[in-house]
Amino acid sequence: MRLNDFTLRGSELAVNGVLRIETESLGGNTSSSDRAKNGIKPKSLTVSLVITFENSADLSALIQQAESVDENGKLTVFDIVDETARSMNIRQVQFNEAFNVRKIPEKQAWRINFTLSEYLSIPEKVEQRQQTQTAQQQSANGEAVAAGSTEEQQGTENYTGFEKVLKFADDALAPDEEEGADAVT
Template identity: 85%
Template structure:
């Protein structure tokens, strides 16, 4: 595995991929199996490897990569070269969640586990593109958007014919409390 120019060194390297599809049950307390899609989350790669005690420099260099930040203080984004990442269509990653180092005394080595999360996943890019298009449609050449048809400039509402009938019925059934208080006094 390679992250930018950094080559991951160690033995017993395993890379597992995860794709989380968030859903929510629509069945409530019933036995229904209907589910609502809440979105596809960025893919993640969990990496596990063994680094010998006498290669502690390799562990230190890997930790430096995990802790590295860009000029804005954000976690560094890495271009990844790995078979599992390629198969899952993951091109860029960031270190995410826990970075675990555990001693294996009988092997005189460390078991290292960490997670790399996809940076700017395909669903995330599509979502950003959609937001940009919506914003562009709403702001016609930087001019303010006119108030809706049902609102006047002074803040009072103009009602449609049907809304006027409903308001008349509402006022007849439950007059404003101010008017009622004046009538009682």
Template identity: 80%
Template sequence: MRLNDFTLRGSQLAVNGVLRIETESLGGNTSSTERAQNGIKPKALTVSLVITFDNADDLSSLLQQAESVDENGKLTVFDIVDDTARAMNIRQVQFNEAFNVREMVGQKAWRVNFTLSEYLSIPEKKEQRLQTETAQQQSASGEAVAETGVESQEEAETYTGFEKVLKLADDALAPDEEENPSAVA
């Protein structure tokens, strides 16, 4: 397995992939099996390998990779080269959750376990694209609305938007005597 330019060194490398599909029961206290989908979460790879005491530098190097951060102080994103990752369509990962190092009794070696979570998963990219498109549609779908009514420029400046609506309603229901002298009887 390679993470950017770093090659994992050790033996008994095992990589397991996990895809979590979040659902919630809609049945409440009934026996209904209906479920609501809450989304597809980023995929994760659980990695296990053995590093001998003689190769302690390999463990130190791996820990440095796990702790590394970018210029913004965020965990480093790694391009991954691994058969399981390729089969699961995972291209980029970050170290996530626990990084466990356990001494193997009687073997002068450590069992190392850690989790790599997919970075910018396909469902996440789709969700971001949808949010961007929605925001663009909302900001680009407005046109200037022409004012209605026969207000003079002076009246338009003295009324707020809500007051203008009230004035239009008032004029429609009970016109001023000056505007419509025939309405007074």
């Protein structure tokens, strides 16, 4: 496995991929199996390898890569070269979650486990593109925000459809003090 110009050195390299599809049950307390899709999360790779005590410099170099940040102080984004990553269509990754180092005394080595998360996944890129297109369409259409008091705009924007009906009924049955005062005078 390669991360940019860095090659992982060790033995017993194992790379496992995970694709999380978030869903939510729509059945409530029933036996229904209907589910709502909440989105596809970025893929991740769980990496495991063994580095011998003799090659402790390889472990130090790997930890240095995991801790590395760019000029803005954000975790480094790595171009990845690995068969599992390629088959899952993962091109760029960042170190994520825990980086575990466990001694294996009988082998005079360490077992290293860490997670690499996909950077700018395909669903994430699609979502960003859709948001950009929506913003461009709104500015191209020249949509203007309706003039009015801030209270009026906030009042109508914060109500759901049912709450708007209730607000209308409430206003009809018990008008505001200002409206009532106008009606009396």
